[in-house]
Amino acid sequence: MSERLLAVSDLNVRYGKVEAIYKASINVDRGTIVSVIGPNGAGKTTLLNAIMGVLPSQGGIEFCGANIGRLTTEQRVAKGMCLVPESRELFAQMSVADNLELGAFTRYRRGDKGIKQSLDEVYELFPRLLERRTQLAGSLSGGERQMLALGRALMSKPTLLMLDEPSLGLAPLIVKEILHNISNLRSTGVSILLIEQNARAALQISDYGYVLENGDIAMEGLSKELANDPKVIESYLGMGGAGQDRDKK
Amino acid sequence: MDSTIFLLLAQDALTNGAIYILLALATILIFGVTRIIFIPQGEFVAFGALTLATLQMGEVPGTVWLVVALAVVAAIMEAYRLLRMGVSREIPAAVARTLAPPLVVSGIAYVCAPLNLNLGWQVLLTVMLVTTLGPLVYRVAFRPIADTSVLNLLIAAVAVHFALVGLALLFFGAEGFRTPAFSEAQIPLGVLTVSGQSIWVYVMSIAFIGLLAYFFGRTMYGKALRAVAFNRNGARLVGISPSLAGTLAFALAALIGCLSGILIGPITTIYYDSGFLIGLKGFASAIVGGLASYPMAAGGALLVGITESYSSFWLSAYKDVVVFTLIIPVLLWLSLRSVHFEEEE
Numbered sequence: 001m002s003e004r005l006l007a008v009s010d011l012n013v014r015y016g017k018v019e020a021i022y023k024a025s026i027n028v029d030r031g032t033i034v035s036v037i038g039p040n041g042a043g044k045t046t047l048l049n050a051i052m053g054v055l056p057s058q059g060g061i062e063f064c065g066a067n068i069g070r071l072t073t074e075q076r077v078a079k080g081m082c083l084v085p086e087s088r089e090l091f092a093q094m095s096v097a098d099n100l101e102l103g104a105f106t107r108y109r110r111g112d113k114g115i116k117q118s119l120d121e122v123y124e125l126f127p128r129l130l131e132r133r134t135q136l137a138g139s140l141s142g143g144e145r146q147m148l149a150l151g152r153a154l155m156s157k158p159t160l161l162m163l164d165e166p167s168l169g170l171a172p173l174i175v176k177e178i179l180h181n182i183s184n185l186r187s188t189g190v191s192i193l194l195i196e197q198n199a200r201a202a203l204q205i206s207d208y209g210y211v212l213e214n215g216d217i218a219m220e221g222l223s224k225e226l227a228n229d230p231k232v233i234e235s236y237l238g239m240g241g242a243g244q245d246r247d248k249k
Numbered sequence: 250m251d252s253t254i255f256l257l258l259a260q261d262a263l264t265n266g267a268i269y270i271l272l273a274l275a276t277i278l279i280f281g282v283t284r285i286i287f288i289p290q291g292e293f294v295a296f297g298a299l300t301l302a303t304l305q306m307g308e309v310p311g312t313v314w315l316v317v318a319l320a321v322v323a324a325i326m327e328a329y330r331l332l333r334m335g336v337s338r339e340i341p342a343a344v345a346r347t348l349a350p351p352l353v354v355s356g357i358a359y360v361c362a363p364l365n366l367n368l369g370w371q372v373l374l375t376v377m378l379v380t381t382l383g384p385l386v387y388r389v390a391f392r393p394i395a396d397t398s399v400l401n402l403l404i405a406a407v408a409v410h411f412a413l414v415g416l417a418l419l420f421f422g423a424e425g426f427r428t429p430a431f432s433e434a435q436i437p438l439g440v441l442t443v444s445g446q447s448i449w450v451y452v453m454s455i456a457f458i459g460l461l462a463y464f465f466g467r468t469m470y471g472k473a474l475r476a477v478a479f480n481r482n483g484a485r486l487v488g489i490s491p492s493l494a495g496t497l498a499f500a501l502a503a504l505i506g507c508l509s510g511i512l513i514g515p516i517t518t519i520y521y522d523s524g525f526l527i528g529l530k531g532f533a534s535a536i537v538g539g540l541a542s543y544p545m546a547a548g549g550a551l552l553v554g555i556t557e558s559y560s561s562f563w564l565s566a567y568k569d570v571v572v573f574t575l576i577i578p579v580l581l582w583l584s585l586r587s588v589h590f591e592e593e594e
Contacts, residue, residue, distance in 0.1 A: 054485070070335070074485060074490040074493075078488055083486055089482050090480070091483055094475065094476065102476050102487050105473055105487050106488035156488065
């Protein structure tokens with residue numbers, strides 16, 4: 001169970017002279033959900049992009065025991081990593097079905113026969129995508145788009161799924177549904193690295209958590225413990241913090 | 250102008266329009282996938298027609314040597330790139346992958362050239378040679394600078410255009426060629442006689458457009474190319490590499506150009522530099538479609554074909570001037586009509 005899937009050690013990412021991530025180390029074990037929380041601009045998205053190879057970085061990135069630091073994004077996809085970015089990056093002018101099918105592009109190249117079956121599984125997971133399969137992706141609502149982005153990612157049968165703010169811009173009820181879907185994914189054997197501003201929800205569905213501040217890992221621990229940590233509560237879990245402020249006055 | 254001339258010109262317009270449709274499709278495809286405004290598209294047309302003409306004479310076309318030379322350069326570039334990345338272990342395999350297909354194709358062409366095969370086999374040889382040229386041009390001239398601005402890519406495209414025209418002069422000489430028609434038939438149609446070759450052009454263009462529609466609409470690789478054109482980042486995230494897509498797009502564009510050249514070879518005399526003007530008309534058609542819409546580009550191609558044909562009757566010396574001037578009001582209309590969205594990138 002605790003076999004290491006992703007090991008990021010001393011990762012540095014810089015935009016020109018600005019250091020966006022400094023010596024960040026995080027690990028994801030097989031079959032677990034790991035969340036990274038932190039304020040705006042802490043470098044959460046940068047971290048995911050660096051792991052996916054969208055941004056250049058220095059330091060060690062090991063996936064399934066092999067150093068993948070030199071691989072291109074496409075090669076990392078072929079190795080079983082998949083990123084659902086905050087902007088979803090769907091093919092808006094193509095149909096829902098085409099979007100899903102393209103998610104399996106690397107499997108198709110490998111001659112994988114199970115693509116049709118994966119498509120059925122995704123439709124089973126998100127019945128709404130089945131209803132809308134001939135519609136253009138650009139015509140979907142926000143929640144449906146997130147489902148499509150998730151579905152497209154799942155079509156690549158990833159070992160590690162990285163989600164950047166899956167709840168961003170969605171109505172609370174839909175957020176609940178999406179997060180419920182994500183925690184259910186664990187049973188399919190996929191490991192998840194989740195980035196969320198909605199820290200409470202992220203810690204609820206994850207096993208382990210990291211707090212990223214100014215490009216640094218400021219704290220880490222089991223999600224249950226983090227959720228009860230006074231500092232985390234004050235800075236990220238809202239309500240409690242507000243109450244404490246009032247007390248001080 | 251009487252009705253016979255009118256119909257004759259209409260037939261011309263359709264024949265040329267069909268070719269411009271094909272070239273416009275290739276231009277849009279390359280621009281969408283790689284952001285390159287591919288000026289040398291017409292050179293594939295000239296190389297197609299002239300390679301076939303040389304094979305007809307039982308000689309080895311210069312295209313064979315160009316393919317070999319570009320393959321060697323591409324292999325060296327690939328080896329250097331891998332060396333710099335520090336993965337020298339992968340060099341032999343990569344070099345073999347780069348060299349093998351072009352060498353096989355040019356080898357077959359070299360052996361078969363003096364055999365005086367029948368027209369069908371020669372067409373096949375020509376298509377194989379010129380189609381191989383496409384990905385090689387992409388690998389050598391564009392892939393190393395694939396991430397630069399559209400302007401830089403355009404400048405490189407112009408350079409490739411000059412290089413290919415110069416090479417065509419070297420390979421095929423300054424003389425023009427006309428390849429034999431696929432069909433000598435003359436079909437009377439009322440007052441009009443339709444040549445068998447025109448029918449070939451219509452049928453082949455329509456068949457090929459149908460094939461392309463199937464490729465882009467139904468196959469995984471076709472959809473992948475469209476995906477890259479729509480959303481480059483999204484395509485990378487599902488594992489479609491830009492260089493794979495670029496290679497595929499250039500192969501298709503070269504194939505389209507070559508087929509166009511073979512189709513019009515029997516109708517017009519093709520010189521080493523004829524490709525440019527033909528390609529430019531395909532480009533003008535593509536512009537009507539905003540370098541993005543295939544159906545509108547097809548309409549634009551027919552418009553260009555019709556304008557060209559009728560202006561050649563009244564203003565034969567200025568027919569190209571008329572064609573390209575016509576693009577100005579179209580562009581004006583498009584620019585007034587277009588709504589600017591925020592830049593997506």
